[in-house]
Amino acid sequence: MTPPTDYAPTGSFESATVTAVAADADRVVLGTEAGEIAVVSSDGRTTTEFDDPVADLAVGNRIYALAGDTVAALSGAGTRVWSVELPSAETLAALPGADVLGVVTDDDAFLGFDGETGSQRFDASDPHADVTDDPGFFATDGAFVFVAWSFLAVRNPDGSERFDRNLDGAIESAGIVGETIVVSLKDERVVGIDAETGDRQWERELTVTDLPERGDDALLFTADGELVSLAPDGTYGPVTDLPSGDVYPTSDGSLFCVVADGTVSVYRSIGDPSEALAVEIDDAELVPGAADELDFTVRNDGDDPVSAALEIDGEGVVFAGGDRSIDLPPGESADLSVSVGTVTADQTATVAVGIRDSTLASASLPVASSASPTDALDVTAELDAVADGTATLAVTVRNDGETPLDGVSVSPGDARFERLRSGESATATVETEFDPGRTVPLTVRTERGETGTDVSLPDRAADLAIEATDRSFVDVRVENATDAELADDLAVEGDRVGGRVERRVELPGGGALVLALRPETAPGEVRVDASLDGLGARESATFDAGEFEVPAHERPSEPVARSATSEDAQARTPTGGAPSNAATDAERRTPDPTGAVLSADRTVESTDPARTQGVRERLTIENEGDETAEDVRASFPSETAAVGALAPGERATLVRRHAFAETGPVELPSGTVTAENASDARIDGRSLAVGPAEFAVEVGFDADDGGRRLAVTLTNRRDVGCDVTRIGVKGFGVWDTDLRVPPGETVEWTRPVESGGLSGTAVETAVEYAYDDRDPERWGTMGYVPDADADDPEGIDALAASVGEETRVSGGYGSVVLVVENASGSPVSDVSVEATGEAVSDLMYAGSESVERLDADEAFTHFVDVEAEGPDVSVAVALATDDDETELTLRGPAPADEDGWSESTLDEWRVERADGDGTDDSRPTHVASSFAVQ
Numbered sequence: 007m008t009p010p011t012d013y014a015p016t017g018s019f020e021s022a023t024v025t026a027v028a029a030d031a032d033r034v035v036l037g038t039e040a041g042e043i044a045v046v047s048s049d050g051r052t053t054t055e056f057d058d059p060v061a062d063l064a065v066g067n068r069i070y071a072l073a074g075d076t077v078a079a080l081s082g083a084g085t086r087v088w089s090v091e092l093p094s095a096e097t098l099a100a101l102p103g104a105d106v107l108g109v110v111t112d113d114d115a116f117l118g119f120d121g122e123t124g125s126q127r128f129d130a131s132d133p134h135a136d137v138t139d140d141p142g143f144f145a146t147d148g149a150f151v152f153v154a155w156s157f158l159a160v161r162n163p164d165g166s167e168r169f170d171r172n173l174d175g176a177i178e179s180a181g182i183v184g185e186t187i188v189v190s191l192k193d194e195r196v197v198g199i200d201a202e203t204g205d206r207q208w209e210r211e212l213t214v215t216d217l218p219e220r221g222d223d224a225l226l227f228t229a230d231g232e233l234v235s236l237a238p239d240g241t242y243g244p245v246t247d248l249p250s251g252d253v254y255p256t257s258d259g260s261l262f263c264v265v266a267d268g269t270v271s272v273y274r275s276i277g278d279p280s281e282a283l284a285v286e287i288d289d290a291e292l293v294p295g296a297a298d299e300l301d302f303t304v305r306n307d308g309d310d311p312v313s314a315a316l317e318i319d320g321e322g323v324v325f326a327g328g329d330r331s332i333d334l335p336p337g338e339s340a341d342l343s344v345s346v347g348t349v350t351a352d353q354t355a356t357v358a359v360g361i362r363d364s365t366l367a368s369a370s371l372p373v374a375s376s377a378s379p380t381d382a383l384d385v386t387a388e389l390d391a392v393a394d395g396t397a398t399l400a401v402t403v404r405n406d407g408e409t410p411l412d413g414v415s416v417s418p419g420d421a422r423f424e425r426l427r428s429g430e431s432a433t434a435t436v437e438t439e440f441d442p443g444r445t446v447p448l449t450v451r452t453e454r455g456e457t458g459t460d461v462s463l464p465d466r467a468a469d470l471a472i473e474a475t476d477r478s479f480v481d482v483r484v485e486n487a488t489d490a491e492l493a494d495d496l497a498v499e500g501d502r503v504g505g506r507v508e509r510r511v512e513l514p515g516g517g518a519l520v521l522a523l524r525p526e527t528a529p530g531e532v533r534v535d536a537s538l539d540g541l542g543a544r545e546s547a548t549f550d551a552g553e554f555e556v557p558a559h560e561r562p563s564e565p566v567a568r569s570a571t572s573e574d575a576q577a578r579t580p581t582g583g584a585p586s587n588a589a590t591d592a593e594r595r596t597p598d599p600t601g602a603v604l605s606a607d608r609t610v611e612s613t614d615p616a617r618t619q620g621v622r623e624r625l626t627i628e629n630e631g632d633e634t635a636e637d638v639r640a641s642f643p644s645e646t647a648a649v650g651a652l653a654p655g656e657r658a659t660l661v662r663r664h665a666f667a668e669t670g671p672v673e674l675p676s677g678t679v680t681a682e683n684a685s686d687a688r689i690d691g692r693s694l695a696v697g698p699a700e701f702a703v704e705v706g707f708d709a710d711d712g713g714r715r716l717a718v719t720l721t722n723r724r725d726v727g728c729d730v731t732r733i734g735v736k737g738f739g740v741w742d743t744d745l746r747v748p749p750g751e752t753v754e755w756t757r758p759v760e761s762g763g764l765s766g767t768a769v770e771t772a773v774e775y776a777y778d779d780r781d782p783e784r785w786g787t788m789g790y791v792p793d794a795d796a797d798d799p800e801g802i803d804a805l806a807a808s809v810g811e812e813t814r815v816s817g818g819y820g821s822v823v824l825v826v827e828n829a830s831g832s833p834v835s836d837v838s839v840e841a842t843g844e845a846v847s848d849l850m851y852a853g854s855e856s857v858e859r860l861d862a863d864e865a866f867t868h869f870v871d872v873e874a875e876g877p878d879v880s881v882a883v884a885l886a887t888d889d890d891e892t893e894l895t896l897r898g899p900a901p902a903d904e905d906g907w908s909e910s911t912l913d914e915w916r917v918e919r920a921d922g923d924g925t926d927d928s929r930p931t932h933v934a935s936s937f938a939v940q
Contacts, residue, residue, distance in 0.1 A: 013245065013262070013273040014313035014333045019044075019051065021270045024252070026072075028063035030102065031222050031258040033082075036270065037063050043071055045084060046263055046272055054084035064145070066100030066121050070107050077109060079124060088124035092117075099145035099219075104163035108150045110143050116150075118165055130165035133157075144219035146182045146201055153180045158189060158199060169204035173197065181217035183225045184238035190214035196229075198240050208240035215742055218255055226255035226262055231731045231742065235259060274311045282308025283334075285316075285359045285367035292323055292349045292373045299343040300325070302359060302367070306334035316366075318344045319358050322351025322373065348412060349373055382407025385450050387461040390435065393493035395540035397440040399461055403450055404431035411452045418448075442466055442542050464488055468513075470536050470545035480549075482521040482536045489515035494541050498523065500534035510818070510873055511538070512849050519849075602635035602652070602684035604628070610674070610692050616699035617913065618665050620770070620786035625660040625689065625937070627679050629653065635681040640689065640937065642677040647937035652681075660937040663770065665788035666696040667704055668931045669913045698910040700724045705735070705771045705789025707759070716789075718755045722747040723909055724777065730755075731782070732774040735789060747775075767791055768935040788933040802890035804830035805837065805860075809896060809915040810867055817904035819847065819873050822881055822896050822915070827865035834860045836888035839868045843882040847871040874900040893920040 021044065026037035033047040037060025045052045058074030068087060069080040077098070078089035094111035101108070105121040114135035118127040134154040142153030149168055152159040156175055160168040175191040182188065186207060187199040196214055198207040215228040224235045226245065233253060236242035255262035264271045288301040306312045316330045326347040332340055349355060351373045358368040382405055390400040401416050405426040414423040414432075421434030438446050443465045449458045464487070471483040480500070486492050491514055498507040498521065511519055537544045607626040615621045629635045629652035638649040640660060649658045666672055676691035704719040716735060722728055727748050734740035738759050747753045768788045776782040810823030828834050840854035850871035857866055870881055876899070883894040898915030901907055 012276050012313070014276045014311040016048075016272050016274050016311060016335065017051075018269055018271040020268055021265065022268075024265050024270075026060045026063040027254045028065045028069070028100075029218070029220065029254060029256050030065045031256055031260075033065070034254050034256055034261065034263050035063050035065055035069055036254070036263065036265070037061075037071060037073075041073060043069070043080070043084070044270070045069065045082070046261070046270070048261055048274060051272075052082075052084045054080060054086075062096075062098045064098035064100040064107065066102040066107065066145075067105050068100075068121055070098050070100055070121075072096075072098055077107075077119075079107070079121065090119070090124055097143045099143050099150055101145050101147065101150070101163050103147045106163050108143070108145060116161070116165060118163075128165040130161070133159040133161070133167075133170065142177070142180055144181070146185075146187075146220070149201060151180065151182065151187060151201075153177050153189070158187065158204075160187075160201065160204065168202075171199065171204045173199075178214065179217040181219050181221065181225050181227075183221040183236065184223070186238040188217060188225055188236065190217055196236075196240075198238070210240055210242075212242075213742075220257040221255070222258040224259040226253060226259050228253065228742075228744075231729075231744065276313050277308040277310035279312045279314035279361050280364040280366070282306050282310070282312050283314065283361070283366055287357055287359065287367055287369040289369075290371055292346065292351075292355055292371050299345055300357065300371075301341065301343045303339055303341050304332055304334065304359075305339035306336055309336050311335050314361050316342070317360050317362075319360070320355055322349065322355035323357065323371075324348045324350070382411070383450055383452075383457050385448065385457065385459045387436075387448055387459060389461070389463065389488060389490040391491040391493070392440050392467050392488075392541060393491075394495070395440050397438050397446075397463060398490075399436040399438065399446065399448075400433055401436055401448060401450075402431055402433045405429065413452055415451050416448065417451070440467070440540065440542070466543065467541045468492055468494075468538055468543045470538065470543050472534050472536055472545055472547035474547075474549045480523045480534055482523065482534075483518065484511055484513065484521075484538070485518045486513040486516055491515065492517075492541060494538045496521065496536065496538055498534065498536045500532060512847075601631050602629055602633045602654075602681060603631035604635060604638065604652075604679050604681060604684050604687040605630055606640070606679045606687045606689045608689050608692065610694065613693070614695045614697055615666065616697055616702070617669050618667060618699060618702040618704055618785075618787045620788055621664045621666075621694075623662050623664060623674070623692075624940075626657055627652070627660070627687075628657045629655065629684075631684065633683070635684045637682045638684075639680050640677060641680060642689075643675050645936060647939075649939065659940040661940045662935045662937045663768070663788055664932065664934045666694075666932055668916055669696045669698055669910070670916070672696055672932065698723065698913050701728065701775065701777075701783075701785060703771065703773050703785050703787045705769070705787060707789070707791055714759050716757045716759050718771070718773070718789075719752060720745065720747050720755065720773070720775075721752045722749060725749045726777050726779055728775050728777040730773060730775045734772045735759075736770040738769075768933050770935070788935060790930055790933045799830045800832060801834060802885070802887045802892055804828055804832070804834050805885065805887070807885065807894055807917045807919065809898070809912075809917060811912065812867075812869075813898075813912055813915055814907055815872060815874055815879060815898070815900040816876075816907040816911075817902070818875060819850075819871070820900070822870045822872055822879075822898075824868045824870065824883060824894070824896060824917075825865055826860070826868065826885065828860045828862055830862060832862060834887055836886075837866075838884075838886045840884045841868075841870040841881055842884065843880075845872045845874055845879050845881050847873045870896070872900075876900040876902045894918065 022038040022040035024036050025039050028035045033045050036044045039059040041056040041058055043054045043060060056073035060071055060073050062072040064070040071078050072095050075091055075093040076089050077092050077095050079087045081087055094113050095109050096112050097110050099108045107119040107121050109117045110132055114132045116130040116132045120127055133152050134157045137154040144151050150161040156173050156177060158173055159170045162168050175193055178190040178192050180187060180189045182201060185201050187201050190196050194211060194213045196210045196212045200207055212229040217227050218225055224237055226235050233245040234242045235245055252265045253262055260275045262273055284305045284307050286303045290300055313333045318325050324347040326345040330342050334340060353373055354370050355373055356370050359366050384404040384406050387399050387401045389397060391398040403414060405411050405428055407428060411426045414426050416434045419436045423432045426432060442463060444463050446461050449456055467488055469485040469487050473481050482498055493512045496509045496511045509521055513519060533548045535546045605628050609624050611622045625640060627649060632654045635652045638652050640647045647660055652658060672694040674692040677689035679687040700723045702721040706717050707714045708717055718733055720730055730743050730745035732742055745753055745755055769791055771787050771789045773785045774782060806827045806829040808825045810825045812823045814820045837860050838854060838856035855868050872879060872881060879900040880895050880897040885892050885894050895918040897918060899911050
C-alpha cells in the first residue's frame with residue numbers, strides 16, 4: 007500500500023501543553039499538563055480528565071495513562087476500567103495482540119500487566135538500565151522495544167529477550183512500521199531493522215527531528231525540514247501544504263494532529279478529487295455587463311475527504327477572481343460562485359470546471375444582448391484642491407442603470423474602474439493646470455460608450471491683503487476663497503522687510519493665514535509686494551514711512567536670520583590594508599637596541615557591512631624589539647584585553663565580533679597597546695558605513711520568570727518570501743525551525759533558555775535561511791546578553807523611543823512617527839510628548855499628546871507633521887513623565903523628490919536621546935563581544 011501524501015483539515019480545538027502522545031490505526035491520544043486526555047478519531051473527539059498532569063500514554067486494546075502515581079486503563083469512550091498505584095512508573099507501552107501493558111520504572115524494573123484486568127503478568131529487568139540516557143520504550147504487535155544510547159533491545163510479550171543489537175551510532179529516536187524498526191542516528195542516518203531477527207534491512211541519509219512510535223503502512227515524520235511519509239522498505243515521499251507544528255499521526259497515517267501554539271489541528275488523508283468530485287453548473291443567461299456571478303455545486307461522492315483547487319475557464323466569457331478551493335468530507339457538497347468579468351461571445355459561451363488536467367463538468371450558456379449604458383451614467387465634478395499651480399478635480403461617476411458597467415475610465419488622466427454595479431458610485435481625481443475661470447472638459451468612457459461634462463475653475467482661489475499695523479508690523483493676509491484645499495509658496499518682497507521672505511501656505515476651505523513682518527526703519531515711502539504664483543494671486547501696497555516708526559526699545563540691534571544646518575560628513579579612514587605602526591617617528595628612528603618595541607595592526611573584515619551582519623575585527627600586536635615585552639595590554643574606552651608577555655619577534659592576535667542594528671556611519675574608537683617596559687603603541691580608529699539589509703536578524707535575551715527567554719527577530723525586506731530552517735546560538739544549541747518570513751514582514755522566534763549559560767555581553771548566532779528564488783544561505787550576527795542583575799528601570803528611564811514605520815518625509819513635507827514604549831515591568835504615569843523647532847509644521851501639527859498611564863510593554867504613537875527642504879531634517883521632542891523629563895531628537899533623511907523615499911531611507915531614521923539610548927538594553931544598536939586571544 008502506498009503511504010498517504012495528501013491531507014485535508016477536518017477541525018481544530020484549543021489545548022493545554024501536550025505532555026504525552028500515543029496512537030493506533032484509528033485514533034491519536036493526547037495528554038496534557040492540565041490532566042486532560044483527548045482521544046481524536048475520524049468520528050470526532052472525546053475527553054477524560056485526571057487530577058495530575060499526564061506523564062505518558064499507550065494504546066492497545068484499551069487506552070493506558072500514567073498520571074501522578076497512578077497507571078489507569080480507559081475504554082475507548084474514556085471511562086476508567088481499572089487502575090493501579092505505581093509511584094515508580096516512568097513510561098508505558100502496549101501490545102494490542104497479546105493484550106499486555108508494559109511499564110518501565112525508575113528502579114530499573116520492566117513489569118507486564120494484563121491489559122483487560124490489570125493483574126501483573128511478569129517482572130523482568132530493564133535492559134541497559136546502566137546507560138545514563140533516558141531509554142526509548144514502545145511496542146509493536148508482538149514485541150517491546152527498548153532504545154538506550156546506541157543499543158536496540160527487543161523483548162517478547164512475556165518479558166523474555168528476543169535480541170539485543172549495538173548499532174554503532176548514537177540513537178536519536180525510533181519507531182516501527184510494519185515489521186521494521188526504524189532508527190534515526192545522530193550522524194544523519196536512518197536505518198531499518200527487522201523486528202523479528204534484528205538484521206539491518208536498509209539505510210538512508212536523512213536528518214530526522216523525531217520519529218513516531220508506530221506506523222502500519224507508513225511513518226509520518228519531519229526530515230530535512232519537511233514532512234515525509236516512509237514505508238517499511240525505506241521508500242519515502244513528501245507530504246505538502248501543511249502548517250508548522252508538532253505532528254502526531256495514527257499508525258496507518260490516515261489521520262494526524264498538528265500541535266502549535268496551544269491549538270490542535272486535525273487532518274485526514276484525502277481521496278483523488280478527480281474521481282470523487284461531481285459538479286453541476288447552474289443554467290444562466292449571460293448578459294454583457296449584467297451577469298454578476300455564475301453559480302455551481304460541487305459534491306464529494308467518494309469515501310475520503312477531498313481538498314482541491316477548482317479551475318474555472320470559459321470560451322466567450324472571462325471570469326474574475328481566479329480558482330476556487332474546496333475541502334469536502336465524504337457525502338457533502340458546497341455551493342460556489344464565480345464572478346463574471348467580460349462576455350465577448352455573441353450567442354453562446356462555454357463554461358468548464360476542472361481540476362489539474364481533468365474536466366469535471368462543462369456547459370453552454372446563452373448570451374443576451376444589452377443596450378448602450380451611457381444614459382445610465384451620472385457624472386459630477388468639483389474642485390478638490392489647488393497646489394503649486396495644479397488643480398485637482400474630484401470626479402464622481404454613478405451608475406443609475408440596472409446593469410453593471412465594465413471598463414469605466416475618466417479622462418484626462420488614467421483613472422479607471424473595472425466595474426460599477428447598479429447604484430454604485432466611484433470617485434477619481436483629475437489634475438490640470440490651474441487657470442482661473444477656465445472650463446475643463448471631462449470625458450467618461452465605458453467599454454460600449456462614453457459621455458462627458460464640464461467643470462469651471464473659480465475666477466480666484468485666494469485673496470491677498472497687505473496692511474501696516476499700529477505696532478510697526480506689515481501684515482500679509484491670505485484667505486482661501488474656495489471650499490477646496492489650497493497649497494502654495496507665499497513670497498513677500500519690499501524695501502524694508504529684510505529682503506525676500508518665503509513661507510509655505512496650506513489652507514483648508516475658507517481658511518486664512520496672517521504673516522506678520524517687522525520692517526526696518528528708513529525714511530521715505532515703503533512698497534511691499536506679495537504673491538502666490540501658483541494660485542495666480544498678487545497684491546502690492548505702498549505706505550508712508552511714519553507708519554513704520556519702531557520704538558527705540560523694540561528695535562533689533564542686528565538682523566535676525568534663520569538657516570538650516572546639516573551635519574558635516576565625517577572623514578573616513580579605510581580599514582585593513584597596511585599595518586598601522588603605533589610608535590612615534592622619533593621612537594622608530596632611535597629604538598633602544600635592547601628594549602621592547604610594540605606595533606599594532608588593526609583590520610575589520612568589512613567596512614560597509616549590512617545591518618545586523620556579523621563583522622570580525624582582528625588586532626595583531628607584535629614585539630619588534632630584541633627584549634621581551636612584559637604585561638602587554640590592548641586598551642580601548644570600553645575594554646582592556648590582557649595579552650601577557652611577548653618575546654622578541656612574537657605576535658599575538660586578538661579577535662572580537664560586532665553587529666550593528668542601525669544603518670549609518672559607525673566609529674570604532676582608537677586605543678593603545680601598553681607594556682611594562684615599552685613605549686605605548688597607538689591603535690588607530692576605524693570608520694564603518696552600515697548599509698540596509700534585505701535579511702536582518704536581531705537577537706536578545708529577555709527576563710522570563712527567573713530565567714531568560716531567547717528572542718530572535720527576523721526581518722525580510724525583499725518582495726520574495728523566505729524560509730528559516732535552522733537557528734544556532736553558541737553555547738545554547740542549534741534548533742531546526744519551520745519559520746516562514748513573508749515579503750516585507752518581520753517574524754519573532756522565542757525559546758526559554760537557562761540563565762546559567764549567559765556570560766559576557768554578546769553571543770554568536772547563525773541563521774540558515776532560503777529565499778524562494780535562491781539557494782540556502784547563512785546569516786551570522788551577534789546577540790546581546792543583558793546584565794541579569796540590572797535594576798528594572800522606572801519613570802522616564804523606563805521609556806524607550808523609536809521611529810515608526812509610518813514615517814515618511816519627502817518632497818518638502820511629511821510626518822515623523824514617534825513610538826514610545828514602556829520597556830520596564832512597571833507602569834509609568836502621565837507620559838507626554840511635544841515636538842518643537844523650525845521643522846515642525848505650525849499649520850498641520852496637532853500639538854502635544856499625553857496618556858495617563860502606560861503599562862508594561864504598552865506603547866503609543868505620536869505623529870509630528872514637518873516641513874523640510876532636505877536633504878536631512880531633525881525634530882526636537884520633549885518627553886516627560888509625572889516626575890521627570892528628557893529631550894529627544896528625531897533625525898533622518900528627507901529627499902527633495904517624493905519618489906526618493908524608500909525602505910532604506912526609513913532605516914536611516916533614528917532617535918537620539920539626551921540622557922542616553924533609553925532603557926531597551928535588550929536590543930542595543932551596537933553589539934560587540936570581548937577581545938579573545940586567537
